[in-house]
Amino acid sequence: IDTFFGRVESAGKEGSGTLILKYRDVYEGIDEKELDRILLDLPEPWRALEHVDKSLRTGGILLCYNPTVLQIYKLSRRLELKYERSFRVMGIYEIGMRGWEIKGRSMRPEHRMIAHTGFIFVARKCSAGEQEKINYRHRLTQINTDEKSNAVSPAQQEQKKKSV
Template sequence: MDSFNKQIFQAGNLAVLYDRRSREYMVHLQESDQFKSHIGNLNHSEIIGKPEGSWLPTTTGHLLLAFKPTRFQYTLNMPRVATIIYPKDLGSITTYSNIFPGAKVVEAGSGSGSLTITLSEMVGEDGHVDSYDIRQDMSLAAKSNLQTYNPDYNNVSFHIGDVSEAIPHHDVDSLLLDLPEPWHVVDSAAQCLKLGGTFLSFLPNISQVSDLVEQIKKHPEFSLINTIEIMERSWDVSGRTIRPSHRMIAHTGFITTTRKCIPRPKRS
């Protein structure tokens, strides 16, 4: 019964409405509000109480298909105060940084909160995420977006601070940076991570990656440096007509990782 109730739209929920051309409209459900569009209007009260996957008629007779948004949809449609990390990168970031249920994670560069939301879901109730930003407006925006997506979250703490000076956490499983100059954080990263912990940085420019890698190489407690770039292409599949989409999500950023280790013994 509880599982079914979670599928029912309630006031305060987000809903994504699809028209016959699969165009998406995201709405924040309130009893007295109304969705208005060129294909007719729909009272929010007619959505509230219905299960996901319902077809709902507008005032002009057009049918809208209603679902709760996936994390993918919410990430692309949520309010932004900074460039987001896109879904195509989020999956690889959490995989390469070894995020798992119960993990202790530090994030720097809260931004609009796309990574924060993903981390919160992946570490689960037994894990925790400490999210840092030097700007209060960024931190508040990330917190607001997380609260809208999951009002019941209890595993993320937001902080205003500069992680290049110090990271007041120890035995951290993963440290993830979305910062323009992550090479300034290498020493702090070594102090906060546990042995075997992962240090990951997301950067838009390869020259930034080069500067970061050179700094990591100088530190005796890091090894196994790796940099990747993710590209995503959709395919159009319609009967016997199968071809790649003309539009491709190519470069958005580089993902660089390294692992904390015991300093390598010097040769005798």
């Protein structure tokens, strides 16, 4: 919990150390504003992005759990196409489940694995300035990549001179 939600104990600030978990239909909206974290375990999390964008504070984290990679793909595409100026994807992780056997003093993974996986998607809400820096760095990387792909080796330059 500390990894995702941060330290829950009071840090001396009024209102700090408060952890509120709510179970509700976020497709209909989120009443609270300036939230630090939002955790979604929904079949269609992309449908809640408009409400998440309005309710999550700058620097806040969105975490979504989904059982299929197609759901994660739809979520990341919607974020990229409609909310690219608001969010930066921090990571997509596959989670696997494997049973373990305990016999006496030994412990080892089960030989047969019928895997059940899930995916965790993590994004951070960015300020406009942060996103511009990210976009600028991306453009520079793209320019450098294009220049490298158009670069001509000394051997290729010699070959061109000979053919002229």
